[in-house]
Each structure stands twice: as structure tokens, then as C-alpha cells.
Amino acid sequence: MRALTFVPGRKGTLDVEEVPDPRPGQGELLVQGLAVGVCGTDRELDRAEYGWPPPGRERMVIGHESLGRVLEAPEGSAFSPGNLIVGVVRRPDPEPCGACARGEFDMCRNGRYTERGIKEIDGYASERWTVEAGYAVRLDPSLESVGMLVEPTSVVAKAWEQIERIGSRAWFEPRRLLITGAGPIGLLAALLGRQRGLEVHVLDRSPAPGLKSSLVEELGGTYHSSSTLEAFHDAKPDVIIECTGAGQLVIDAMTTTSPAGILCLCGLSPGGRTHRVDAGVINRDIVLENDVVFGTVNGNLRHFRAAAAALAEADPGWLERLITRRVPLSRALEVFEPADDDVKAVIDLTA
Known part of the structure; x- marks a missing residue:
């Protein structure tokens, strides 16, 4: 079968090649790969910024935003041939930390977890793949063309879970939400915000309105094209x-929430840049207003299930518009060069 593989730690090694067909082990599903989404993580792996191959191997299959259809399922599992599924990305280490042992492997403490397509386990960018039944999530059939969005939505579902847990420390009825960034994660965060009935604002640093602005407006949100948060200094978001x-x-957002506000950091900042910061103002604002700033990454099985449910409730046409490029597996390398008008690029594993 064909798969998109690379050598972690070496640039210019990404290629479509023939690899052996997978054989499901005990308790595993055999899956026909339908599509895989490509994100910034995949492009960083291609640039050799990080990545760890499976033990004893040089090359590995890339891809963590999966979508597939079950071909074979073990007897007694919750799956049947024909089911539409996605595979969870992260696995706890063999000797799990306290968090991993309790199923919270997205919050691993010791860093010995593994990840499909990223760290020590083959990813999902192949014509067929296997996955443990316990790390698969069944999707509504309506998500057949957009199910690869479940993985990025799981990151957002986790963010919302954490926001709501933090808010529950006291009276919490947020009304106004600000998303900074209108990429896939930002737009999906806006979607889940609207599903919670919030007034949603999305700030994008793009110079002019276009597809992203229309996607925000179709949600019932307000799109802002700016590189600063000045417009929110008076009517601060919760x-x-x-x-x-x-x-x-990031720095400005720390002092732009309402009292008892919550700032969730999902984006990763590049190192090596410095900014002038009045640390005293930031400290006073956070302390005197009981604000919270926290970071989040990845998602566990619970978040994948929540993401699948959220997407099943969304407008299918809106989700379809998020996918701005689909290329066949034979041309997969094209999507590793982002286009100016890209929102989400997808590789079709059946073509």
C-alpha cells in the first residue's frame, strides 16, 4: 500500500512510498484510510524541528488528523465494518504517570507518552492503518467528508472543558468571547463558543476580509482585522x-479580560523574540481581578468524543468550507507548502 513517510530529524525526506500492509493485532481495528488533515505540526515535522521514529526504524508514517472506515473489527468491540472513525493521537507510556494511569494522557507529567505520526508510532497518512479499539471514536455518517476535523476540534474541546472547570470556582456566566487567530483552531473555537450561546469575536491579523471573515459571520460572530486588542479595551471579553x-x-491579552476573566493559550510562540513588558501592570491586573491564564495542548479520548459530537451538531456546509484544499495522496507534498488563502488542507488517501 501507499503511505506518506519521512525520516524524523532530517529535512527533505517526506515522500509517498510503498510500505507493507498493516496487520491488526489483538483488539485492533483494520481501517481503510479516507483522508488526513495537515497542520502546522506536520509542517514542523517536515522541517525536522522535532519528531521521533519508531524504535529500530528510520522512517515513519506521518499524519495525526485521521479519518477512516472500519474494514475489520474484533469480536465484542463496539465497532463494525463500515463504521466511520478517527483514531486518537496520543498514548500513555508503558509505565504511566499518575495522569496517564487515569486516562488523562493529554496531561502527561513525565513526557514518555507516544503519538501517532509524531513520536515513535506510525501516523494515519496511509491507505490502510490499524488502531486499538479503545483509541478509536465512531463518527456520525454526516461527517464523512469533514471527519478529519475531529482532531483539531478535540484540542478546542479540551480548552473549553478547562475553561468551564476554571470558571466553576465561582459564579460563571460568560457572555463575551474573543478568539485571536482565524486559522482552523480559532474558527473551531469560535464554533464551540457559538454552540455555548456566547457573543463571539474573532480577531485576525490578515489585511483584508475574505473567506475567514465570511466563516465567522456565518456563525453569527463578529470579525475584526487587526494586529492589536485596542478595540477590546473598553468592552472586555470574559x-x-x-x-x-x-x-x-499574548502579552496584551493578559490584561484585556473582564474581572475574573480567563485567558486560554492555544498558540505556540516562536523563541528568540523579545517584547517590552510592564510586568507590574500584568501582575496587578491578574491578581486584583482574580484572572486566570493557562495553556493547553492535545486531547484525550473524552475530548475526541466531545469533538465528534460538536461537529455532528454543526452546519455541514460551514465545516466543508473550512477545507480549502484537497489533494490526492500522489500529490501530498503540495500541501506542505501553505497557500495564502488556506484554512485547512487535506490529503485524500483514496485517490
């Missing part, structure tokens, strides 16, 4: 979900 990783926006 919750900010920061998805750009832009250093100055």
Missing part, C-alpha cells in the same frame, strides 16, 4: 482563546 502565538498579542 474569555479569550489565543490561537496565534504572536508574542505581543
Whole structure:
């Protein structure tokens, strides 16, 4: 079968090649790969910024935003041939930390977890793949063309779970939400915000309105094209979900929430840049207003299930518009060069 593979730690090694067909082990599903989404993590792996191959091997299959259809299922599992599924990305280490042992492997303490397509386990960018039944999530059939969005939505589902847990420390009825960044994570965060009945604002640093602005407006949100948070200094949001990783926006967001506000950091900032910061102002604002700033990454099985449920409730046409490029597996390398108008690029594993 064909698969998209690379050598972790070496640039220019990404290629479509023939690899042996997978054989399901005990308790595993055999799956026909339908599609895989490509995100910034995949492009960083291609640039050899990180990545760890399976033990004893040089090359590995990339891809963590999966979508497939069950071909074979073990007897007694919750799955049947024909089911539409996605595979969870992360696995706890063989000697799990306290969090991993309790199923919270997205919050691993010792760093010895593994991840499909990223760290020591083959990913999902192949014509067939296997997955343990306990790490698979069945999807509504309506998600057949957009199910690869479950993985990025799981990151957002976890963010919302954590926001709501933090808010429950006291009276919490948020009304105004600000998302900084209008990429897939930002737009999906806005979707889940609207599903919670919030007034949603999305700030994008793009110079002019276009597809992203129309996607925000179709949700019933308000789109802002700006590189600063000046427009929110008077009417401050109760919750900010920061998805750009832009250093100055991160800093400004810390003092732009309402009292007892919550800032969730989802974007990753590049190192090596410095910003002028009045640490005293930030400290006073957070302390005197009982604010919370926290970071989040990855998702566990619970978050994948929540993501699948959220997408099943969404407008299928809106989800379809998030996918701006679909290329066949034979041309997979094309999507590792992002286009200016990209939102989400997808590789079709059946073509």
C-alpha cells in the first residue's frame, strides 16, 4: 500500500512510498484510510524541528488528523465494518504517570507518552492503518467528508472543558468571547463558543476580509482585522482563546479580560523574540481581578468524543468550507507548502 513517510530529524525526506500492509493485532481495528488533515505540526515535522521514529526504524508514517472506515473489527468491540472513525493521537507510556494511569494522557507529567505520526508510532497518512479499539471514536455518517476535523476540534474541546472547570470556582456566566487567530483552531473555537450561546469575536491579523471573515459571520460572530486588542479595551471579553502565538498579542491579552476573566493559550510562540513588558501592570491586573491564564495542548479520548459530537451538531456546509484544499495522496507534498488563502488542507488517501 501507499503511505506518506519521512525520516524524523532530517529535512527533505517526506515522500509517498510503498510500505507493507498493516496487520491488526489483538483488539485492533483494520481501517481503510479516507483522508488526513495537515497542520502546522506536520509542517514542523517536515522541517525536522522535532519528531521521533519508531524504535529500530528510520522512517515513519506521518499524519495525526485521521479519518477512516472500519474494514475489520474484533469480536465484542463496539465497532463494525463500515463504521466511520478517527483514531486518537496520543498514548500513555508503558509505565504511566499518575495522569496517564487515569486516562488523562493529554496531561502527561513525565513526557514518555507516544503519538501517532509524531513520536515513535506510525501516523494515519496511509491507505490502510490499524488502531486499538479503545483509541478509536465512531463518527456520525454526516461527517464523512469533514471527519478529519475531529482532531483539531478535540484540542478546542479540551480548552473549553478547562475553561468551564476554571470558571466553576465561582459564579460563571460568560457572555463575551474573543478568539485571536482565524486559522482552523480559532474558527473551531469560535464554533464551540457559538454552540455555548456566547457573543463571539474573532480577531485576525490578515489585511483584508475574505473567506475567514465570511466563516465567522456565518456563525453569527463578529470579525475584526487587526494586529492589536485596542478595540477590546473598553468592552472586555470574559474569555479569550489565543490561537496565534504572536508574542505581543499574548502579552496584551493578559490584561484585556473582564474581572475574573480567563485567558486560554492555544498558540505556540516562536523563541528568540523579545517584547517590552510592564510586568507590574500584568501582575496587578491578574491578581486584583482574580484572572486566570493557562495553556493547553492535545486531547484525550473524552475530548475526541466531545469533538465528534460538536461537529455532528454543526452546519455541514460551514465545516466543508473550512477545507480549502484537497489533494490526492500522489500529490501530498503540495500541501506542505501553505497557500495564502488556506484554512485547512487535506490529503485524500483514496485517490
